[in-house]
Amino acid sequence: MRLEQYTQPFASSFYKKYLGDAASLSSFFHYDWNQKALNHRINETNFSKHKRTELVENVTNYMNQFGISETAHKHLNELEDNGVVIIGGQQAGLLTGPMYSIHKAISVIVLAKQQREILGVPVIPVFWIAGEDHDIDEINHVYIERGRKLQKATYPSATKVKKIASASVLEKDLMESYLEEVFKSLPETLYTKKIYEKVTNLLRDYHTYSDFFAALMNILFEEEGLLLIDAAYTPFRKLESEYFQVMIKNSAELARLVFEKEAEYVGNGYGTPIQAKEAAANLFFVEDGERFLLERQDHLFVHEAQGISFTEEEMLEIAKNHPEKLSNNVVTRPLMQEMVFPVLSFIGGPGEIAYWGTLKSAFELFNMKMPVIMPRLSITVVNAKTQSLLDKFSFSVEDVWDGTVDAVKLQYINEHRNENIPELLKSIKNDLVLKYEELSNLLHTEDIKLDPLINKNLNNHEKQLKFIEHAIEDIFLGKLDASINRYDRIMLELAPNGSLQERIYSPLQLCNEVGPSFIQELLQVPYEFNGKHHVVFI
Structure with missing residues (x-):
């Protein structure tokens, strides 16, 4: 594997600022994201306040259902003693979701x-x-991929009720049919059958989005001893009980501080990543797997649409005796993470880093500092076929991202186009318009009023000309198809749907091509946490 590094493509103005000059954002973060900051963090932070025994018991019990490797056992023992953590997270996407979920785990x-x-x-x-x-x-x-285009293949859930991921069941028959559709879209390789069997076998034991996701992640990273925890794991909620109570008691002040900090964001031109409200309770109430965002209203915690209403005392009672009925939102999750884990550094993507910056005052409210926020590794993988095409046309990877490849493709098409054809079609259309206008004027002199019929007839002619124009274009492009496809293939691999590869493709495609060991091979690349986009040639 060969590694090249590039300036981050498609980055927002805030993310560019964070990558290039984090020190200028000190009003939003407690630390820069360099080694000096990590040294400072570990030296000044009291990591003895965490309930390590209860935490390790929770993580162990959760991971037991997936299998705990020898390295993971070692990490659990260290966590119970005096270890600190690098932590990152992601939603429980099907088949691990996009590649950046894997890149987050690799970063951690x-x-x-x-x-x-x-x-x-x-x-x-x-x-x-x-x-x-x-x-x-x-x-x-x-x-x-369908017809040389990428299309979204959605699991056809039988229910329209949006429960939390950990309570949303993947029905075995539907999921088997869905996986069959997905795997049929892949080219058959030496690895396809083995990967298909391994994935479908998981359906016997894991039935929710979260469990299916965790089982796959554990298989991919068990040799590395990656510890997993589901935020909705019921025993884990009990560990969070006292922290929920503290958040409830400080709910009004927390909402005010976040609202004011986001107003600072707006003043600096960074937008509203949280869209904070002064009336926010920043907690959800969970019932039968559904969760309802609460707001503060007249000293109550309410969700008006569902008729949910609690006093502060009732909320505290829920937090104490039924913490599984509460859930964090975008504001309280980072706070809860810090309260529960001894965090040295949090690995974040561009969107996460943007909203974390609104939480500095929120951390201080609870006498904490936010950890070092390290930008996750951003990775594009270039296979041998794509590299060959890049070499053939003398393109760089950056040419794909900045539109050069698309421009060259369009130039190639136009160079082979007979411009006399569209000019003649345009001339025919203009002549028709003039002739129909002449006919209309002549009829008016005879007091014959047929304008609607004339316009309809002209419109029919124009439609037929447009039909011919499209037919000519289809045949013309068909003649150039082999050459055009090479440009399209480069774009499809490296900038699918106009985005970064890691935001669209699942690791399934690459594992099917390279083999199940592909993730382990990716882990061997000598990455640097320098804010660059890493391009790995395989």
Whole structure:
């Protein structure tokens, strides 16, 4: 494998600022994202306040259902003693979701290994699964290739009720049919059958989005000892009970601080990543797998549409005795993560880093500092076929992202186009318009009023000309198809749907092509946490 590094493509103005000049954003973050900051973080933070025994018991019990490797056992023992964690998380996407879910896990693992060596203390990789998320439309699909285009293949759920991911069941028959459709879209390789059997076998034991996701992640990263925890795991909620109570008591102040900090964001031109409200309770109430966002209204915690209403005392009672009925939102999840885990660094993507910056005052409210927010590794994989095409046309990977490849493709098409054809069609259309106008004027002199019929007739002629024009274009492009396809193939591989590869493709496609060991091979690349986009040639 060969590694090249590039400036981040498609980055927002805020993310570019964070990558290039994080020090200028010190009013939004407690630390920069360099080694000096990591050193400072570990030296000044009191990591003894965490309930390590209860935490390790929760993670162990959760992971037992998937299998705990020898390395994971070692990490659990270290976590119970004095270890610190590198943590990142993601929604429980089907087949792990887009590749950036894998890149987050790789980031967590790689940074933990690097810091273990540099700091000389146990640094443990942890992946937080957002099983409490109820936006199923974001996780119920993968993109597959149909007719040389990428289309969304969505799991056809039999229910329209949006439960949290950890309570949303994947029906075995539907899921088997769905997986069959997905795998049929892949080219048959030496690895296809083995991967298909391994994935479908998981359906026997794992029935929700979260469990299916966790089982796959555990298979992919068990050798690395990656620790997994589902945010919606009921025993884990009990560990969070006292922290829910603290958040409830400080709910009004928390909402005010976040609202004001986001107003600072707006003033600096960074938008509203959270869209904070002063009346927000920043907690969900969960019932029968559905969750309802609460707001504060007249000293009550309410969800008007569902007729839900609690006093503060009732909320505290729920937090104490039924914490599984509460769920964090975008504001309280980072706070809860810090309260529960001894976090050295949080691995975040562009969107996450943007909203974390609105939480500095929120952390301070609870006498905490946010951890070092490390940008996750951003990776594009270039296979041998794509590399060959890049070489053939003398394109760089950046040419794909900046529109050069599309421009060259269009130039190639236009160079082979007979411009006399569209000019003649245009001339025919103009002549028709003039002749019909002449006819209309002549009829008016005879007091014959047929304008609607004339216009309809002209419109029919124009439709027929447009039909001919499209037919000519289809045949013309068909003659150039082999050459055009080479340009399209480069774009499809490296900028699918006009986005980064990691945001569209599932790891399934690459594992099918390279083999099940592909993820382990990716882990061997000498990555740098430098804010660059890493391009790996395989």
